[in-house]
Amino acid sequence: MHEHRGRALHDFIRAVLLAGFSIYIARLVSIDKLHYYIAPKMILYVKLSALGLYVLAGYLLYSAIKQAFAKKRQNDCDCGHEPPKSLFMNVAVYGLFALPLLLGFAMPDQIMGSSMASVKGMNLNAASAQQTKGPSSLPPPSPSPSESAALPEASPPDVAETSGPEEDPSSSADASKSPDSGGAVAAEDEESLDQLFPADEFSLNLAKLGKKLYRKDEVQVQEEGFLEMLTVLDMYRYNYIGKTVVISGFVYREDDMGDDQFVVARIAMQCCSADAMPYGFLVKWGKGADYADDTWITLTGVLGLTDYNGNEIIELNARKITIINPPDDPYVYPYFDNFDKLAGEA
Amino acid sequence: MNLLSAEGLGTFKTMFISIVLEALPFLLLGVFVSSIMQAFIPESWIRRIIPRNALLGVAVASLLGIVFPVCECGMIPVVRRLVSKGMPLYAGVTFILAGPIVNPVVYSSTFAAFQSLPQLVYARMGLAVAVSAVVGLIVLLVTKDNPMKQANFAHAGHSHGEASHPAGPGHRIEEMLKHAGGELFDMGKYLILGSLITAAIQAFIPRSELIGIGQGEFGSHLFMMGFAFILSICSTSDAFVASSFLGTFSVGSLLTFLVFGPMLDFKGTLMLLSVFKARFVLFLFVVVALCVLAGSIVTGKLWL
Numbered sequence: 001m002h003e004h005r006g007r008a009l010h011d012f013i014r015a016v017l018l019a020g021f022s023i024y025i026a027r028l029v030s031i032d033k034l035h036y037y038i039a040p041k042m043i044l045y046v047k048l049s050a051l052g053l054y055v056l057a058g059y060l061l062y063s064a065i066k067q068a069f070a071k072k073r074q075n076d077c078d079c080g081h082e083p084p085k086s087l088f089m090n091v092a093v094y095g096l097f098a099l100p101l102l103l104g105f106a107m108p109d110q111i112m113g114s115s116m117a118s119v120k121g122m123n124l125n126a127a128s129a130q131q132t133k134g135p136s137s138l139p140p141p142s143p144s145p146s147e148s149a150a151l152p153e154a155s156p157p158d159v160a161e162t163s164g165p166e167e168d169p170s171s172s173a174d175a176s177k178s179p180d181s182g183g184a185v186a187a188e189d190e191e192s193l194d195q196l197f198p199a200d201e202f203s204l205n206l207a208k209l210g211k212k213l214y215r216k217d218e219v220q221v222q223e224e225g226f227l228e229m230l231t232v233l234d235m236y237r238y239n240y241i242g243k244t245v246v247i248s249g250f251v252y253r254e255d256d257m258g259d260d261q262f263v264v265a266r267i268a269m270q271c272c273s274a275d276a277m278p279y280g281f282l283v284k285w286g287k288g289a290d291y292a293d294d295t296w297i298t299l300t301g302v303l304g305l306t307d308y309n310g311n312e313i314i315e316l317n318a319r320k321i322t323i324i325n326p327p328d329d330p331y332v333y334p335y336f337d338n339f340d341k342l343a344g345e346a
Numbered sequence: 347m348n349l350l351s352a353e354g355l356g357t358f359k360t361m362f363i364s365i366v367l368e369a370l371p372f373l374l375l376g377v378f379v380s381s382i383m384q385a386f387i388p389e390s391w392i393r394r395i396i397p398r399n400a401l402l403g404v405a406v407a408s409l410l411g412i413v414f415p416v417c418e419c420g421m422i423p424v425v426r427r428l429v430s431k432g433m434p435l436y437a438g439v440t441f442i443l444a445g446p447i448v449n450p451v452v453y454s455s456t457f458a459a460f461q462s463l464p465q466l467v468y469a470r471m472g473l474a475v476a477v478s479a480v481v482g483l484i485v486l487l488v489t490k491d492n493p494m495k496q497a498n499f500a501h502a503g504h505s506h507g508e509a510s511h512p513a514g515p516g517h518r519i520e521e522m523l524k525h526a527g528g529e530l531f532d533m534g535k536y537l538i539l540g541s542l543i544t545a546a547i548q549a550f551i552p553r554s555e556l557i558g559i560g561q562g563e564f565g566s567h568l569f570m571m572g573f574a575f576i577l578s579i580c581s582t583s584d585a586f587v588a589s590s591f592l593g594t595f596s597v598g599s600l601l602t603f604l605v606f607g608p609m610l611d612f613k614g615t616l617m618l619l620s621v622f623k624a625r626f627v628l629f630l631f632v633v634v635a636l637c638v639l640a641g642s643i644v645t646g647k648l649w650l
Binding site for chain 2: 011014018021025036037038041042045046048049052053055056059060063093096097099100103104107108109110112115116118119120121270273275277334
């Protein structure tokens with residue numbers, strides 16, 4: 001019977017496929033685009049996998065050759081790993097394995113930007129999107145504008161999963177609202193600062209950072225800790241009205257935004273593109289139409305609040321916009337270092 | 347839906363490759379560990395470990411995966427052999443359910459996928475132990491006759507690690523590699539298919555449409571159970587698929603996905619049917635589904 005030669009063919013095809021994956025990963029590393037797909041933390045493990053795949057491919061090739069020239073059938077491991085008999089199934093399965101390779105080699109490696117943001121939905125309320133448990137004195141969480149239904153994100157504490165945005169939860173939220181619409185509450189001593197920045201056990205870090213930022217003339221939002229900074233600014237937004245903010249990101253707009261409106265955003269990645277989410281601020285700039293989608297800019301603006309699709313969000317009134325080159329690594333990642341560094345200290 | 351626009355396809359391709367690459371290290375790790383176990387560890391060890399007392403028995407069985415991590419595909423043939431050689435049925439069932447989840451490889455991959463949400467990781471482990479123990483006890487109390495299909499026990503007499511086997515270490519290594527290759531393709535196909543479907547959902551269906559399902563009280567859980575069943579992704583990598591739905595689906599429903607999937611999915615059910623009688627599998631299915639649903643709704647409300 002040709003069984004052992006059939007087996008040899010299977011092993012050969014498998015060896016080729018596994019080697020293909022190994023080579024694909026190696027190629028991404030050599031053109032330095034692996035981080036387009038996975039977060040930096042995981043890069044080492046993916047490289048190690050490429051090695052593992054290479055070893056397996058090598059063994060399968062050896063096994064294929066051995067069986068092709070064998071006089072009689074090798075003992076199979078008899079553990080349920082025999083390939084299926086039908087041609088259709090085999091073509092389907094090997095085709096499935098070949099698919100990511102084909103797509104990977106044939107299509108260009110893209111940075112995710114506006115197109116992904118429009119499908120996933122732009123988050124203009126970083127605080128509500130990030131909080132899984134937050135202090136009950138948060139101003140009411142509001143969903144991002146591209147959602148058609150007004151629903152909270154990953155379960156804020158006492159909200160049942162089906163309810164819409166909560167009513168204003170407690171009096172401390174009122175205490176942090178500015179007395180007049182123009183400026184932030186002026187409070188310098190620790191105690192009144194504590195009142196402005198209520199926190200529970202999960203957000204102590206954020207509250208501490210918030211107080212430090214409050215004391216600054218200008219808030220610089222860097223790549224490191226981007227999402228955390230946005231969360232703080234959004235969580236305690238009432239305290240930052242009138243503050244100058246410097247931020248970099250790509251331009252994004254929704255269909256219903258006017259000529260003088262767009263969003264400056266970045267994509268935040270936890271572990272891989274699949275869980276990546278876009279976060280940003282709405283920007284008001286008279287000549288907004290000058291900036292095409294996905295243009296990278298650095299923007300200096302004054303923080304204010306506005307209503308967008310029924311939600312209260314931060315809006316930056318732009319004072320200065322500079323076009324910049326897209327950074328080598330356009331994504332932002334969770335920040336695990338000392339939060340004091342984000343305030344420019346420590 | 348920006349179906350098949352050039353941009354949509356680009357996003358799809360990026361996400362598809364991304365999930366596959368992310369999950370690959372864990373898939374490989376699971377395959378290698380399972381293959382090492384198959385080739386080097388005799389089953390007689392496992393049989394001796396389960397205590398006689400039923401409560402202790404399910405407790406040990408539910409935690410056994412920590413010491414003997416076997417991917418869910420390798421799990422069922424192993425347990426079949428164990429039960430036929432004296433392991434009590436209820437302990438075997440508990441091990442089948444908990445083993446694919448409560449082990450170091452799955453723990454670390456879940457942790458990697460949900461960095462900002464460690465509570466979900468602990469909840470996954472805890473709920474898996476609880477559900478598997480409860481179901482095991484129910485099986486003990488309710489099952490009267492042996493639900494295993496008689497049978498094909500004379501399967502070519504090839505038993506791993508037993509004395510009859512020609513045992514040089516070189517031979518064992520080759521055996522391990524052979525297993526690893528086979529298992530990689532067996533399980534890899536589900537990973538790639540699952541990533542394909544997930545990437546398509548993520549790239550082409552606007553989030554706003556998913557959110558309606560994702561926030562419903564029961565609806566989100568039921569959807570996630572159905573989704574997990576169909577996807578049949580190996581438990582070492584399913585966390586990455588789940589994490590792509592963070593923010594769209596409630597955390598409780600993600601927990602359902604992460605616990606129900608490895609216990610009962612399409613391919614696992616097929617394998618169970620090859621070992622147990624259909625009525626028993628149906629019974630198991632219903633009990634597990636109810637326990638997971640109840641458990642994750644409660645956990646979601648109280649803790650997540």
